[in-house]
Amino acid sequence: MDLGLSNKKALVAGASSGLGFASAKALFDEGASVVLCSSNKDNIERAAKSLSEDKTRALPIVCDLTKKEQIDDLVKSAEDTFGKIDIVVTNCGGPPLGTHDSLTETEWEMAYNLTFMSTIRLIQATLPGMKERKFGRVITITSFSSKQPIDNLMLSNTYRAGLLGYTKTLCKEVAPLGITVNSVLPGYTKTERLEYFAKEISEKTGQSRDEIYKGWQSVIPVDRLGTPGELGAFVAYLASDKAGYITGTSTAIDGGRYAGLI
Numbered sequence: 111m112d113l114g115l116s117n118k119k120a121l122v123a124g125a126s127s128g129l130g131f132a133s134a135k136a137l138f139d140e141g142a143s144v145v146l147c148s149s150n151k152d153n154i155e156r157a158a159k160s161l162s163e164d165k166t167r168a169l170p171i172v173c174d175l176t177k178k179e180q181i182d183d184l185v186k187s188a189e190d191t192f193g194k195i196d197i198v199v200t201n202c203g204g205p206p207l208g209t210h211d212s213l214t215e216t217e218w219e220m221a222y223n224l225t226f227m228s229t230i231r232l233i234q235a236t237l238p239g240m241k242e243r244k245f246g247r248v249i250t251i252t253s254f255s256s257k258q259p260i261d262n263l264m265l266s267n268t269y270r271a272g273l274l275g276y277t278k279t280l281c282k283e284v285a286p287l288g289i290t291v292n293s294v295l296p297g298y299t300k301t302e303r304l305e306y307f308a309k310e311i312s313e314k315t316g317q318s319r320d321e322i323y324k325g326w327q328s329v330i331p332v333d334r335l336g337t338p339g340e341l342g343a344f345v346a347y348l349a350s351d352k353a354g355y356i357t358g359t360s361t362a363i364d365g366g367r368y369a370g371l372i
Contacts, residue, residue: 116141132338194239297364331366
């Protein structure tokens with residue numbers, strides 16, 4: 111299926127690896143020009159180079175997503191190279207594990223800036239261009255924990271759920287302008303983030319990583335973990351003209367793990 115993205119310009123955050131890179135690759139493979147950002151210069155340059163040597167199609171930019179001024183500079187640099195952004199995919203490394211009693215004020219503030227405000231700031235910076243052209247695709251990558259909280263993920267559960275309220279409200283404001291706003295909720299997917307979880311849980315409980323992975327897999331109806339490419343393919347579809355009647359959704363890509371009805 112040709113998704114019609116060959117003339118589109120995309121910005122993907124947290125794109126040096128995992129779900130962000132998979133999303134950038136899917137958009138790039140469909141013909142979009144992609145700005146990839148990450149806080150690590152070597153990693154983001156390596157990721158962009160793996161897509162193309164041509165920086166007019168795959169542009170790496172270093173950005174600390176906890177800093178508003180760096181997000182503003184990121185979008186300006188992207189627009190200076192590509193013109194206005196048609197598609198923004200918000201994504202970031204998740205906050206640390208923790209319970210109500212274990213988390214500090216500093217950890218709450220850092221997670222607020224990284225997990226919550228980075229999404230809002232990226233959208234604020236790219237939305238004016240979308241409004242001008244009366245076309246845009248806003249796609250936020252969060253987690254199925256925003257609908258079904260996961261134990262020991264107090265920060266993620268809290269801020270990602272808040273983002274669903276934000277995107278659901280925003281979609282109604284910008285829908286008449288040809289801009290769609292959708293959230294993608296990954297479940298247990300083979301990424302470095304999941305490996306980090308396994309390591310942390312193993313150190314605390316004494317379980318082997320194999321046991322931990324088997325435990326996760328046992329609660330997934332399709333009986334396996336997801337792959338980043340599966341999520342990336344859905345992001346590319348949401349970015350296309352063919353998804354123009356889809357907005358305000360929050361779709362779990364989780365093998366059926368989410369157990370709720372709504």
